[in-house]
Amino acid sequence: MTDFAATKAMFDLPAGVLYLDGNSLGPLPKAAVARVGDMMRQEWGEMLITGWNKAGWMGMPTNLGDRIGGLIGAEPGSVVVGDTLSIKVYQAVASALDLSKGRRVVLSDTGNFPSDLYMVEGLLRSLNAGYELRVVEPAAVADSITDEIAVLMLTEVDYRTGRMHDMKKLSQQARAQGVITVWDLAHSAGAIPVDLAGCNADFAVGCTYKYLNGGPGAPAFIYVAPRLAASVRPALSGWLGHETPFAFDLNYRPGAGIERMRVGTPPVIQMASLAAALDIWDMTTMSDIRARSIELTEMFVALIEETCPQLTLASPRDPHKRGSQVSFRFEDGYAAMQALIARGVIGDFRAPDIMRFGFTPLYIDEDDVRQAAAIVSEIMQTRAWDRPEFKIRQKVT
Amino acid sequence: MTDFAATKAMFDLPAGVLYLDGNSLGPLPKAAVARVGDMMRQEWGEMLITGWNKAGWMGMPTNLGDRIGGLIGAEPGSVVVGDTLSIKVYQAVASALDLSKGRRVVLSDTGNFPSDLYMVEGLLRSLNAGYELRVVEPAAVADSITDEIAVLMLTEVDYRTGRMHDMKKLSQQARAQGVITVWDLAHSAGAIPVDLAGCNADFAVGCTYKYLNGGPGAPAFIYVAPRLAASVRPALSGWLGHETPFAFDLNYRPGAGIERMRVGTPPVIQMASLAAALDIWDMTTMSDIRARSIELTEMFVALIEETCPQLTLASPRDPHKRGSQVSFRFEDGYAAMQALIARGVIGDFRAPDIMRFGFTPLYIDEDDVRQAAAIVSEIMQTRAWDRPEFKIRQKVT
Numbered sequence: 001m002t003d004f005a006a007t008k009a010m011f012d013l014p015a016g017v018l019y020l021d022g023n024s025l026g027p028l029p030k031a032a033v034a035r036v037g038d039m040m041r042q043e044w045g046e047m048l049i050t051g052w053n054k055a056g057w058m059g060m061p062t063n064l065g066d067r068i069g070g071l072i073g074a075e076p077g078s079v080v081v082g083d084t085l086s087i088k089v090y091q092a093v094a095s096a097l098d099l100s101k102g103r104r105v106v107l108s109d110t111g112n113f114p115s116d117l118y119m120v121e122g123l124l125r126s127l128n129a130g131y132e133l134r135v136v137e138p139a140a141v142a143d144s145i146t147d148e149i150a151v152l153m154l155t156e157v158d159y160r161t162g163r164m165h166d167m168k169k170l171s172q173q174a175r176a177q178g179v180i181t182v183w184d185l186a187h188s189a190g191a192i193p194v195d196l197a198g199c200n201a202d203f204a205v206g207c208t209y210k211y212l213n214g215g216p217g218a219p220a221f222i223y224v225a226p227r228l229a230a231s232v233r234p235a236l237s238g239w240l241g242h243e244t245p246f247a248f249d250l251n252y253r254p255g256a257g258i259e260r261m262r263v264g265t266p267p268v269i270q271m272a273s274l275a276a277a278l279d280i281w282d283m284t285t286m287s288d289i290r291a292r293s294i295e296l297t298e299m300f301v302a303l304i305e306e307t308c309p310q311l312t313l314a315s316p317r318d319p320h321k322r323g324s325q326v327s328f329r330f331e332d333g334y335a336a337m338q339a340l341i342a343r344g345v346i347g348d349f350r351a352p353d354i355m356r357f358g359f360t361p362l363y364i365d366e367d368d369v370r371q372a373a374a375i376v377s378e379i380m381q382t383r384a385w386d387r388p389e390f391k392i393r394q395k396v397t
Numbered sequence: 398m399t400d401f402a403a404t405k406a407m408f409d410l411p412a413g414v415l416y417l418d419g420n421s422l423g424p425l426p427k428a429a430v431a432r433v434g435d436m437m438r439q440e441w442g443e444m445l446i447t448g449w450n451k452a453g454w455m456g457m458p459t460n461l462g463d464r465i466g467g468l469i470g471a472e473p474g475s476v477v478v479g480d481t482l483s484i485k486v487y488q489a490v491a492s493a494l495d496l497s498k499g500r501r502v503v504l505s506d507t508g509n510f511p512s513d514l515y516m517v518e519g520l521l522r523s524l525n526a527g528y529e530l531r532v533v534e535p536a537a538v539a540d541s542i543t544d545e546i547a548v549l550m551l552t553e554v555d556y557r558t559g560r561m562h563d564m565k566k567l568s569q570q571a572r573a574q575g576v577i578t579v580w581d582l583a584h585s586a587g588a589i590p591v592d593l594a595g596c597n598a599d600f601a602v603g604c605t606y607k608y609l610n611g612g613p614g615a616p617a618f619i620y621v622a623p624r625l626a627a628s629v630r631p632a633l634s635g636w637l638g639h640e641t642p643f644a645f646d647l648n649y650r651p652g653a654g655i656e657r658m659r660v661g662t663p664p665v666i667q668m669a670s671l672a673a674a675l676d677i678w679d680m681t682t683m684s685d686i687r688a689r690s691i692e693l694t695e696m697f698v699a700l701i702e703e704t705c706p707q708l709t710l711a712s713p714r715d716p717h718k719r720g721s722q723v724s725f726r727f728e729d730g731y732a733a734m735q736a737l738i739a740r741g742v743i744g745d746f747r748a749p750d751i752m753r754f755g756f757t758p759l760y761i762d763e764d765d766v767r768q769a770a771a772i773v774s775e776i777m778q779t780r781a782w783d784r785p786e787f788k789i790r791q792k793v794t
Contacts (some may be wrong), residue, residue: 012442019447035483036437044613045409045425048743049418057613084661086635087484094523102650103665110647115636116662118649126491135647201473209662216441216454217664237519238483239512247750250507250532252515264512265606266483267614269433270666344444351645380566 004292007362008138010280011213013254018372020347023187023325023358026213032276039272051268060264060271061131061240065221067278068208071286072185073195080258081208081274082266085186085220087236088205089153090119091261092222094235095124096151096180096203097131100227103150104124104131106181109156111138116184120153135389142173149179156194157187157323162315171199184209185310189221191293191324191360193286196223203228211324212281213359214274222261229257238263280362292361296369298327300357303373308380310375316355325358326371332385334393339385399681401689405760407677408610417744420584420722420755423610423674431664432673441665447629448665457668458637459657463606464617466673468683469582469583469621471674472590477655479663482583482604482617484633486550488658489600490621493548493577494520494528496625496714500547501528504576508535508555513581517550535560539570546576553591554584554720557751559712561589561720583607586618587722588757590683593620600625606794608721608757609678611671619658626654635660668774677759689758691716693766694723698752701725705777711751722755726785733776735787742772 012028013019019027028218043055065079072079083091091105103132105118114342117135124131136144138158145152152174157164166299174181183204188194190211196204208214224232233255239245240262243253256258298319303310311328330353337349347357357372379385409425410416415592416424436524440452449455460477469476478487490503503517514532521528533541535555542549549571554561564580573579580601585591587608593601599622605611621629631651634643637659640650651657701708708725727750734746744754754769776782 012438014443014445017445019445024448025419025441025448027445028437033437033442037434039614040425040433040670041409041431045430046411047412047746048414048416049422050738050743051422083480083484084635086661087480087633090633091755098523108574113636114639114647115643116648118634118636118639121649122630122632125630126495126632127525129525180484207662215437215666216448217662217666217668218702219664220661234524235470235519235521235523236484236487237515238481239510239515242511242515246748248511264483264617265604265614267616267664267667268614269670270664271614272667273437323671341447346447348446353642381619 002288004361007283011363016344018345018368020357022360023210024348029213029277032273035276036272057268061266068221072189073197075197075226078226078258079221080261081219081221083220084143084264085207087354088117088220089116090123091236092182092203092205094123095232096182098233100150100180105149106133106151107144108135108147108153109138109141110135111264112155131298136354145173145177147177151180153182155184160354161327162322162325164321168199171201175200187323193290204344208274211280213277218270218274219267224258234260236263289361293359294319296359297326300369300373305309307377312381327354328354330355335390338390339379343375345372399685401758404680408760413741415742415765417754421745422606424535426610426674429670429673433669436485436669452638458663461765465618469586470594472594472623475623476618476620476712477658478616478618479659480617483516483616485511485602485617485619486513488633489519489579489602490517491520492629493600495581497547497577503530503545503548504541505550506534506535506538506630510554510556529772542570542574544574548577550579551695552581553662556584557747558724559719559722564627565596568598572597584720590687610674610741614672616664621655631657633660639776672778690721690756693756696766697723704774707777724751726750727752731785733782736782740772742769
């Protein structure tokens with residue numbers, strides 16, 4: 001069994017803060033500052049350009065990819081790190097469409113993260129070949145998977161409510177209809193067990209700054225099923241995805257397997273921070289994380305429902321149907337979240353009325369849950385949120 | 398006049414190394430480690446998710462963009478930082494093609510960096526609409542600009558030889574033929590004066606890890622002429638390029654001006670390093686840099702030609718026709734460069750026979766040039782490169 005006191009001790013958490021927003025940006029691993037400093041001084045500073053080989057920078061995207069792959073049930077050599085999640089969505093869907101010639105519909109749902117839909121919208125407009133992005137309600141996805149669909153693109157865990165799609169079942173259904181799947185694991189990787197290989201998923205993408213704690217702007221990752229990797233023709237055909245990048249040929253030839261999903265120069269400083277963050281995952285397993293996450297979210301839901309009748313649970317009540325977050329609807333949710341943040345309980349708000357709380361067993365324990373719930377109750381009972389300064393909308397993330 | 402001893406003192410340069418490869422990866426600015434450490438501890442660690450607003454992370458891509466803009470003659474508000482150079486090339490060419498409906502040819506040259514050609518190759522294949530990538534010899538570019546051309550995409554300074562295109566003249570010629578220009582400034586930004594606004598350039602892209610010293614994997618930048626920015630329909634339509642990213646609308650609406658060229662979450666840790674590096678540019682001007690660069694390259698060429706008859710100048714002899722690097726052809730250039738690196742003179746090799754030396758006035762002075770030239774002479778005169786261990790090819794960058 002994981003020693004969660006030990007994992008919590010690996011993070012620098014500010015005093016007086018109950019951080020329930022690790023689903024948006026994970027906190028600072030204590031080892032990350034030194035790791036990044038060492039990389040900058042000893043590798044960049046000392047090795048200069050030779051760091052690409054000597055310090056192994058060039059291999060980091062696949063090395064880190066394999067470590068993330070271990071958390072999401074991916075085969076070795078099937079995941080590579082780089083770019084942003086939006087770029088990886090584009091890359092995955094473009095590749096999937098290229099493989100599914102003839103069909104013209106990308107199916108997604110209203111629970112998908114908007115950027116995923118935006119990227120596909122831009123892609124399909126560019127392709128200008130009669131493609132359609134069909135966006136249905138989450139509950140209607142299963143019935144919409146027909147042999148007309150080229151690509152099914154879904155985020156497994158809804159960013160607002162935490163509702164989970166049944167990845168195994170939907171992937172199976174898609175496969176039976178000849179539909180290629182692209183799964184966004186932004187709120188899955190490090191939050192819930194994922195079994196990409198077991199689900200026969202085709203493509204998956206995700207980010208590393210949420211549950212994986214890689215830091216603000218940490219790179220994304222992409223998974224391509226090994227059975228497909230050799231057939232993928234990358235739309236974003238960059239030199240580090242070339243078979244022989246340093247031959248400087250004028251024509252592109254895709255690299256072997258997942259290497260071809262690399263594009264440009266990888267962000268070495270961000271990757272050093274991510275590497276330090278991933279070390280913490282060696283102290284636990286996804287099944288321990290999941291069991292603990294369910295305990296924590298169940299406890300929070302019970303405490304809030306007992307004391308805050310104004311808040312309505314927006315997440316599925318069955319913990320097996322939600323990810324590692326709990327959301328409540330409240331008309332003045334924006335102001336209430338500002339009031340909570342002022343009291344040190346950091347969750348976030350998602351329009352129009354969602355108060356979102358993430359539970360991350362690596363560094364959140366029962367005491368944190370009890371304290372956070374007590375502060376939520378107090379804010380709601382005293383209407384402490386009903387003050388003008390909490391209602392001024394800023395850009396929020 | 399710039400105090401170049403003072404700028405040199407801003408860098409951590411390893412003892413015993415003469416670093417003539419800042420055109421590939423700039424060295425570590427002394428302030429960068431502390432800046433990154435402070436950002437990680439005081440911003441990420443303390444502010445957590447609120448750092449996006451409180452620490453100004455969200456504004457960094459345009460703030461840094463404006464600072465880079467000042468070095469390349471761009472109008473304020475016309476440059477944004479993010480992604481990699483390959484992605485920015487894709488974004489620029491896709492946008493340019495969208496603006497130039499009807500025409501079907503992208504013109505480039507064999508002196509372009511291969512990744513730029515690869516990205517366009519992948520883009521045109523995806524578009525599948527009869528587009529052609531026409532790659533001519535550098536000397537043939539001017540005569541190939543006709544009204545059949547949709548987009549002229551060139552790297553201003555040849556990465557192998559340092560040969561410069563006449564950006565002003567070619568841009569004018571393109572404009573007269575209704576051709577949209579995309580300039581890659583990878584070897585220009587921080588190396589030579591660039592006047593994007595004065596040239597009436599349409600798009601430009603570049604990286605920040607070469608002459609700008611942002612660090613390995615530092616983000617790229619993109620410029621869109623203000624007269625075009627409002628008409629650009631981004632192909633890579635990500636949420637941070639949306640008019641109101643945090644409204645989480647299901648449909649994409651491009652943000653104002655250059656903001657629409659943002660895609661996903663920006664790399665905050667890399668940007669902190671880049672910010673520290675850009676501070677050094679406040680101590681100089683591009684005209685001082687250029688004058689000094691010409692002095693240094695002229696000196697190096699004279700010393701090498703005097704003592705190394707085996708080496709043939711591959712760069713233009715006229716310093717006004719080359720960037721801030723000098724290249725020599727030598728049949729055993731790979732081995733010779735390995736021998737030089739073993740002696741502390743770091744340049745690089747580019748297939749098939751180019752030995753490349755970058756001169757970066759911020760931290761390279763006359764003494765360095767004299768010492769480096771003396772070591773090159775010695776290596777060539779003693780045939781010190783003619784040893785088996787220098788001939789084993791590794792991945793080089």
